Amino acid sequence: MDPTLLSRILTAETLAFHIIWATIGVGVPIFISLAEAWGIYKKDDHYILMARRWTRGFVITVAVGVVTGTSIGLMLNLLWPRFMQLAGNVISLPLFLETFAFFFEAIFLGIYLYTWDRFRKPIYHWLTSIPIIIGSALSAVFITTVNAFMNTPAGVQIENGEVTDIYPLAAMFNPATPSKTAHVLSSSYVACAFLLGGIAAHALLKGRHSTYHQKGLKMTMIAGLILSVATAVAGDMSGKFLAKNVPEKLAAAEWHFETQQEAPLIIGGYLDENQEVQGAIQIPWALSILGKGKPDGEIIGLNDFPVDERPPLYLHYLFDGMVLIGAFLILISALFLYAWWRRRNLWHPWLLRGIVLGAPMSFLAIELGWIYAEVGRQPWIIRGVMRVDAASTTADHVGVLLVVFTLLYITLAVIAVSVLRRLFHHHSPEKELEERRIIL
Amino acid sequence: MPLELIGITVLWTFLYGYLIVASIDFGAGFFSYYSVLTKKEHRITQVINRYLSPVWEVTNVFLVFFFVGIVGFFPDTAYYYGTSLLLPGGIALLLLSIRGSFYAFANYGARQNSSFLFLYGITGLLIPASLSTVLTISEGGFIREEAAGKVRFLPWELLTSPYSWSVVFLAVVSVLFISASFLTYYADKAKDGPAFETLRQYALFWSSPTMVASMWVFMALSRHNEEHFQNMWEIAWVFLLSLACFLGAVYLIGRGKRLGWAFILVMLQFGFAFFGYGFSHLPYLLYPYITIHSGLTHSNMGWALVISFVAGLFLLIPSLLLLLRLFLFNANYVQGKK
Numbered sequence: 001m002d003p004t005l006l007s008r009i010l011t012a013e014t015l016a017f018h019i020i021w022a023t024i025g026v027g028v029p030i031f032i033s034l035a036e037a038w039g040i041y042k043k044d045d046h047y048i049l050m051a052r053r054w055t056r057g058f059v060i061t062v063a064v065g066v067v068t069g070t071s072i073g074l075m076l077n078l079l080w081p082r083f084m085q086l087a088g089n090v091i092s093l094p095l096f097l098e099t100f101a102f103f104f105e106a107i108f109l110g111i112y113l114y115t116w117d118r119f120r121k122p123i124y125h126w127l128t129s130i131p132i133i134i135g136s137a138l139s140a141v142f143i144t145t146v147n148a149f150m151n152t153p154a155g156v157q158i159e160n161g162e163v164t165d166i167y168p169l170a171a172m173f174n175p176a177t178p179s180k181t182a183h184v185l186s187s188s189y190v191a192c193a194f195l196l197g198g199i200a201a202h203a204l205l206k207g208r209h210s211t212y213h214q215k216g217l218k219m220t221m222i223a224g225l226i227l228s229v230a231t232a233v234a235g236d237m238s239g240k241f242l243a244k245n246v247p248e249k250l251a252a253a254e255w256h257f258e259t260q261q262e263a264p265l266i267i268g269g270y271l272d273e274n275q276e277v278q279g280a281i282q283i284p285w286a287l288s289i290l291g292k293g294k295p296d297g298e299i300i301g302l303n304d305f306p307v308d309e310r311p312p313l314y315l316h317y318l319f320d321g322m323v324l325i326g327a328f329l330i331l332i333s334a335l336f337l338y339a340w341w342r343r344r345n346l347w348h349p350w351l352l353r354g355i356v357l358g359a360p361m362s363f364l365a366i367e368l369g370w371i372y373a374e375v376g377r378q379p380w381i382i383r384g385v386m387r388v389d390a391a392s393t394t395a396d397h398v399g400v401l402l403v404v405f406t407l408l409y410i411t412l413a414v415i416a417v418s419v420l421r422r423l424f425h426h427h428s429p430e431k432e433l434e435e436r437r438i439i440l
Numbered sequence: 441m442p443l444e445l446i447g448i449t450v451l452w453t454f455l456y457g458y459l460i461v462a463s464i465d466f467g468a469g470f471f472s473y474y475s476v477l478t479k480k481e482h483r484i485t486q487v488i489n490r491y492l493s494p495v496w497e498v499t500n501v502f503l504v505f506f507f508v509g510i511v512g513f514f515p516d517t518a519y520y521y522g523t524s525l526l527l528p529g530g531i532a533l534l535l536l537s538i539r540g541s542f543y544a545f546a547n548y549g550a551r552q553n554s555s556f557l558f559l560y561g562i563t564g565l566l567i568p569a570s571l572s573t574v575l576t577i578s579e580g581g582f583i584r585e586e587a588a589g590k591v592r593f594l595p596w597e598l599l600t601s602p603y604s605w606s607v608v609f610l611a612v613v614s615v616l617f618i619s620a621s622f623l624t625y626y627a628d629k630a631k632d633g634p635a636f637e638t639l640r641q642y643a644l645f646w647s648s649p650t651m652v653a654s655m656w657v658f659m660a661l662s663r664h665n666e667e668h669f670q671n672m673w674e675i676a677w678v679f680l681l682s683l684a685c686f687l688g689a690v691y692l693i694g695r696g697k698r699l700g701w702a703f704i705l706v707m708l709q710f711g712f713a714f715f716g717y718g719f720s721h722l723p724y725l726l727y728p729y730i731t732i733h734s735g736l737t738h739s740n741m742g743w744a745l746v747i748s749f750v751a752g753l754f755l756l757i758p759s760l761l762l763l764l765r766l767f768l769f770n771a772n773y774v775q776g777k778k
Contacts, residue, residue, distance in 0.1 A: 063544030066497060067537040070504055077511060078529050081522030085515050092512025093744050099508050100752040103501045107759045110494035111766060118766075118773075131759070168744040393523055401530045408534060412541055419545050 004389045006398040007079040010405060012374075014072050016367060017409045021065030023366055026136045026185070027192025028058050031220065033129040038219070040122050046212050047219075049429055052116070054196065057420055059113065064416050069102075071405070079398065083381050083391035086163065090156050091146045093168045098142035105135025140188065141181045147373075148176035150382050152245050158385055179241040180373075182234040187369065190231050191362040193224035194329060198359025201352040212429040214347075218340065221355070225333035232326055236290065243291030246383065247300035249376035252311040253319035254287055256301050263287035263299040267320055271313060311376045318372040325365035329358055443742040444732040447513035448725075450749055451506055452718045458502035459714060460618065460707060465499045466564035467619020468492055469539070471642065473561025476554060484635045487627045489547065490774065494767045496543055498760075500536075510725075512745055516734045520726050524583045524593035525574065532570040539563040565612055572611035576604040579665045580727030603660035610653035614710065617646040621689065621706045625699040630774045640693060647690045654713070665727060671720035678716035685709035 032054045039047030077084050108131040119125050155170025156163060197220035200213040242250040250256070254266055255277050265287040269280025285295035292298070302310055332354040339346050381388045468488045475484050511518045522529075538559055546556035577583060582598045585591055598604050620643035627636040662669040672679070685708040692702035723731040767773055 060544050062497070063541045066500060067540040070500060070540070071533050071537055073504055074507060074529060074533050077507070077518045077522040078526050079522075081519045084511055084518035084522060088511045088515030088518050089741060092508070092515075092741060093748060095508045096512055096745055097748055097752070099501065099505045100748070100755065102504070103498070103752075103756055104759060106497040106501050107756075107763050109497060111763060114494045114773075115766065166740050168741050393526060397527050401526065404530070404534060408537060412537070415545055416541070 003396070003398045004392040006402055007392040008388065010398065010402045011072075011075065011079055012371075013402075013406065013409065014068060014075060015370070015374075017413070018065065018068035018072055019366060019370055020363060021061050021068060022140070023188045023191050023363065024058070024061045024195065025065040026140045026188040027190075028054060028061070028196070029129065029132045029136055030189060031192060031196055031223070032058065033126065033133055034223070035216075035219065036122075036126050036129060040126055044215075045433065046215050046429075048122075049212065049433060050216055053424070053429065053432070055113065056423060059109075060416055060420055060423070062109065064412055066106075067412075068409075079393050080381070080391045081393055083386060086158075086386060086391075087149075087382065089163045090153075090166055090168075090171050091149055094142040094145045094149075094172050098139045098146075101135045101138035101142060103135075105132050105139065108132050108135065137185060140184055144181045144184045145172045145174070145177050148180045149174050150380075151180075151373075151377055152176040153382050153385055175245050176241060179234065179237040183231065183238050183369075186227055186231040186234050187362075187366055190224060190227040190329060191366055193220045193227055194355070194358040194362040196220045197224055198356045201355040204347055205349060205352045205356065210428075210430055212433075217336075217355070221333050221336045224329065224358075225337055228326065228329040228333060232330065235323070235326065239290040240293065243297075243299060246376070248302060248305045248310060249315075250291060251300060251302040251305075252313060252376060253315045253372065255313065255316055256287065256299055257303050259298065259301040259304055261288060261296045261298045263291070263297075265290060266316070309379065311378045315372055315376055318368045318375075322365045322368040322372065325361045325368075329362060329365075332358055443739060443746070444513070446746055447509075447742065448718075448722070448732050450746075451509045451513065452715065454502055454509065455506045456711060456714050458499070458506060459710060461495070461499045461502060463568070463615045463618035464622045465492065465496060465619075466568055466615045467617075468623060469543075469560045469564035470562075470616065471619065471623070471639070473557050475638075476557060480638065483638050484623070484627070487630055487632055487635045487639075488623065490630070491623070491626050491767070492543075494763065496540075498763070500540060503536075509745075513742070514725060514730065514732065514734065516730050517725055520583065520591055520729055521574070521577075523591040524577065526593070527595070528570060528573050528577075532567060535563045535567045535570060539567065565615070568611040568615045569608045572607045573598065573604065576601070576607045578721070578724070578726050579603070579661070579668060580724075580729075581664065583726070583729070585729060601664070603657075603664040606653065606656040606660040610650075610657050613646055613649040613653050617643065617650045618706060618710065620646055621693060621699075622703050624693060625703045626768075626774065628699045636696075640696060643693050644690070647686075647693075651686065668720060668727070672716065675716055675720060678712050678719075682709050682712035682716070685712065 032051045035047045035054065036051035039045065039049075039051060108128050112125070112128045112132060115125055115128065149171055152175045153171075154174035155167040155172070157165040197217055200216040200220065203210070203213045204217065239250065254263075255269075255271065256263055256266075257275065262285050264285065265283040266277060267281040267283070269277050272278050287299055288295055288297040332351075336346065336351060336355065338344075339348070339351065377383055379387050379389075381391045468491070472485055472488050542556045542559045542563075546560060576598065577593075582594050582601075582604075583591060584594060620639055624636060624639040624643050627639050658669075658672075661672070685705045689702045689705035689709060692698050692705070721727075723733060725732060725734075
């Protein structure tokens with residue numbers, strides 16, 4: 001196989017693995033901090049314990065996130081040297097700032113972990129969680145601006161493959177930046193709400209009807225509903241951004257070939273040999289509303305683009321999957337809160353099963369959305385500037401690296417999961433409260 | 441000061457920071473495993489873990505900072521080093537990944553696991569060896585630019601070069617020396633007698649190979665890259681100062697007194713040598729293909745980087761000081777009371 005294809009596979013694999021841990025790294029600190037703050041405010045040891053237990057698991061995931069993040073950072077240079085040579089001029093500011101944010105987070109994570117009982121007032125310890133949240137959110141924002149630049153390059157003049165003029169801030173705040181960062185942040189938070197909520201729901205389903213897990217579930221589901229609605233709003237922003245700035249990506253996702261007004265939204269279905277859509281659910285005007293905010297908005301079709309600049313058409317299924325999962329998350333958290341409000345049976349097994357299902361589904365949605373965003377840019381590595389095959393390394397041995405890193409990721413995943421399981425399996429929250437001599 | 445000189449100074453300083461903190465970390469991992477092997481773990485493991493636990497993640501950032509920064513300031517390095525270092529870089533990356541994750545698995549997992557500790561310890565010696573090859577390659581002779589801008593790495597030349605082996609040897613023994621002298625100081629602060637004695641012996645043991653390796657590197661470099669060696673010769677006083685600091689440090693460690701000063705002398709020893717080496721390497725970043733004048737053709741970005749760097753320091757320095765105050769200069773924590 002040629003180095004370009006191997007480099008694409010290795011980069012995709014590394015990122016696909018990394019974003020699972022990175023999402024946890026961005027989202028979970030919010031919940032740890034919330035739980036600790038609520039626990040201190042209400043003088044409720046359940047929440048303090050919740051923060052402690054979440055932190056304990058969080059450290060393991062952070063370690064894997066850090067090493068895979070270092071990997072992707074260095075791999076960009078090793079696998080895409082010509083891309084980095086060109087883009088290094090332009091994207092170095094956000095990359096540099098991202099490292100600062102990461103530094104800030106790393107310092108305070110160390111402090112947070114080892115000062116649980118060291119300060120006179122518990123509030124001081126809680127305060128050290130704020131820089132972790134800020135650091136992790138900022139590093140997500142900065143790295144997303146780099147990706148946004150690759151989608152809609154701005155703030156740079158390029159002549160004959162040479163950069164001639166750069167405006168660093170304009171490059172960072174390119175047209176894709178607002179919608180992308182909003183969607184990345186909100187979806188990370190929502191995935192973590194469902195990850196932690198799913199764990200609590202799982203424990204409740206297993207018959208451990210402890211107040212600890214009940215409190216955890218209520219807290220994460222309130223956050224889950226707010227955040228999943230926010231994610232949908234951010235997704236709508238992204239749709240409007242795509243229709244205006246990267247129409248081929250939206251058109252590929254919706255199998256929208258002819259430029260037209262009153263464009264319908266398509267769910268499911270398949271394409272026959274004449275590129276006709278079969279067996280799909282069509283929602284009239286919905287694509288125009290998604291893209292332009294009005295039923296008669298004109299949506300540009302794929303046929304307006306040269307054949308060799310069109311992204312692949314399987315994107316449609318990824319897009320559908322992501323949107324459907326998002327809708328499911330809103331629905332299930334809304335149902336839970338509705339049952340709570342109307343004093344129905346909150347702990348109904350089917351409701352709990354739905355929340356447990358929400359945990360892996362929300363991570364799947366993140367993977368789908370990310371693949372959609374990346375593959376939707378094909379064949380460009382920087383849209384309109386540099387094609388992927390012009391960017392990759394010319395060195396041999398990419399195949400060796402691919403095998404080695406595949407094995408590494410499998411090993412890391414297996415060990416991390418088993419370490420996490422062992423950490424909590426024989427150590428129930430009730431037992432831990434007893435050990436800490438807290439009687440409730 | 442011209443912008444490219446500011447850039448390379450900032451980056452070199454961060455690499456120096458990484459050299460010190462990572463050496464402590466790598467060496468500590470090795471000593472930790474070695475003590476398990478020789479059934480002395482009850483003596484030193486506790487001291488090592490108390491220091492390492494809160495800072496292991498920070499160490500990693502110094503390195504990331506350097507490689508992100510160098511591509512930012514000098515994008516050509518991405519092309520030459522990126523293309524040629526695919527295999528050595530991949531190996532270093534693999535080792536770093538194993539080390540970082542297994543530290544967490546071994547220390548925050550439910551139980552101690554000796555195979556995790558083994559991986560953690562052994563990678564502590566292999567990483568400095570693999571990272572030091574980048575410095576070797578920067579001297580030239582291991583990369584050839586063929587027609588049409590195609591860059592080729594010559595692994596065989598690297599593996600058979602006496603210079604490259606001298607650098608690897610220096611990297612490994614320096615790691616053990618730096619680490620042992622820091623941990624001696626830390627054990628002394630912890631008032632942990634047995635750990636102090638063991639670590640002091642390690643430090644003294646590794647001091648002589650450090651000196652031998654340094655001499656070897658000088659000699660090998662004089663044959664490998666004469667131009668660079670001449671430049672170093674012109675600032676020989678820097679290396680003599682380094683030697684004086686080394687002798688002072690060994691004297692203090694030998695007497696077992698003023699160990700804080702001893703470690704500062706070790707830092708100065710490597711500081712003089714490292715900055716002297718770096719200064720005499722200029723203007724080349726990769727001999728003879730990349731000089732510092734090749735980068736930063738766009739001063740907009742250069743200034744943006746320098747400004748963000750200064751702003752970042754305002755955030756970092758107080759945070760780092762807080763970290764040090766809580767875990768390094770806090771008698772109660774160091775002695776394990778809290």
